[in-house]
Amino acid sequence: MERKKASDFPQELLNLFDLYVHGGMSRREFLNGAQRFAVAGASAASLFEMLRPNYAWAIQIAPNDARIRTETVVVPSPKGNGSISGYLALPANDDKLPAVLVIHENRGLNPYIEDVARRLAVANFIAFAPDGLTSVGGYPGDDEKGLALFQKVDQGKMKEDFLAAAAWLKSRPDCTGKLGAIGFCFGGGMVNALAVEMGADLSAAVPFYGLQPSAADAGRIKAPINAQYGELDSRITPGWPAFDAALTKAGVPHEGHIYKGANHGFHNDTTPRYDEAAAKEAWGRALDWFNKYLRG
Incomplete structure (x- = not known):
């Protein structure tokens, strides 16, 4: 998957994901909230996949x-x-x-x-x-x-x-x-x-x-x-x-x-x-x- 930057997403969506990450909402609640940021070619589910960790990127050593x-x-x-x-x-x-x-x-x-x-x-x-x-x-x-x-x-x-x-x-x-x-x-x-x-x-x-x-x-x-x-x-x-x-x-x-x-x-x-x-x-x-x- 292509590496995205924070600037590729609305700050409100990043804040919503932060709330999910820290247990403030369920995955389903995040997806419901992210729906309004979904655009052509990017569903709420795909936004979730873009935001979640890709540990292959972490290997520096x-x-x-x-x-x-x-x-x-x-x-x-x-x-x-x-x-x-x-x-x-x-x-x-x-x-x-x-x-x-x-x-x-x-x-x-x-x-x-x-x-x-x-x-x-x-x-x-x-x-x-x-x-x-x-x-x-x-x-x-x-x-x-x-x-x-x-x-x-x-x-x-x-x-x-x-x-x-x-x-x-x-x-x-x-x-x-x-x-x-x-x-x-x-x-x-x-x-x-x-x-x-x-x-x-x-x-x-x-x-x-x-x-x-x-x-x-x-x-x-x-x-x-x-x-x-x-x-x-x-x-x-x-x-x-x-x-x-x-x-x-x-x-x-x-x-x-x-x-x-x-x-x-x-x-x-x-x-x-x-x-x-x-x-x-x-x-x-x-x-x-x-x-x-x-x-x-």
């Missing part, structure tokens, strides 16, 4: 790239769901390195997030991408099924699973003890939540369009935060000023970047919401942030 090693690892999570499985990607060398936890969107550990982990490994970090759907069988290979499973998992226990994954990653013998976290959408919000819970045990955090914590919770954060937002993301981006103020009050080193004309999900290169310029700039900032705070 091949799984068998000679620069890295990958494996599936199961981490104990006694306070969560018992255990959590994840995708470990690390450089082919045996150097002791800082680590980065990669947290997925609200569909589970899909191929895009695995590729993000490989991109971090190529950048000389140990990357671990846990699957919050482990307790219900793991990412099912289909996003709609993934969302349905996601809604069945106890969110408190899922957070404990991610905390267990973070502790395991930080304590690996090949890790320097410096741990960062990056996440997207749900994962961005979870990165903020982990920063609240982990305090100084987290050395740096880069949430992409993640739900912000309350001012009181933000006051518990110690990890330097570099937050990334899309200008057109009317659901998440308006929360940045209050988060900015709370981090300033807490004395936390932080930056916030709002990318002009970018939508929620602009880093995900499997959908039309992908904004190449914004994604590359934001990724560069993420790597600079981790290099600054994890390698010192």
Whole structure:
């Protein structure tokens, strides 16, 4: 299928799809709403297919790239769901390195997030991408099924699973003890939540369009935060000023970047919401942030 851009669709349709993606409406309700945007040759159903992820587009680093090693690892999570499985990607060398936890969107550990982990490994970090759907069988290979499973998992226990994954990653013998976290959408919000819970045990955090914590919770954060937002993301981006103020009050080193004309999900290169310029700039900032705070 031809790759489309966000500019190929009315913003109202993109906002409607965002509502569907985040569980605010069913597929049928989205299709009913999208009907008014259907034109000759493009039914509501075909618009849905154009907007949904195409994971073949996400492969920037091949799984068998000679620069890295990958494996599936199961981490104990006694306070969560018992255990959590994840995708470990690390450089082919045996150097002791800082680590980065990669947290997925609200569909589970899909191929895009695995590729993000490989991109971090190529950048000389140990990357671990846990699957919050482990307790219900793991990412099912289909996003709609993934969302349905996601809604069945106890969110408190899922957070404990991610905390267990973070502790395991930080304590690996090949890790320097410096741990960062990056996440997207749900994962961005979870990165903020982990920063609240982990305090100084987290050395740096880069949430992409993640739900912000309350001012009181933000006051518990110690990890330097570099937050990334899309200008057109009317659901998440308006929360940045209050988060900015709370981090300033807490004395936390932080930056916030709002990318002009970018939508929620602009880093995900499997959908039309992908904004190449914004994604590359934001990724560069993420790597600079981790290099600054994890390698010192």
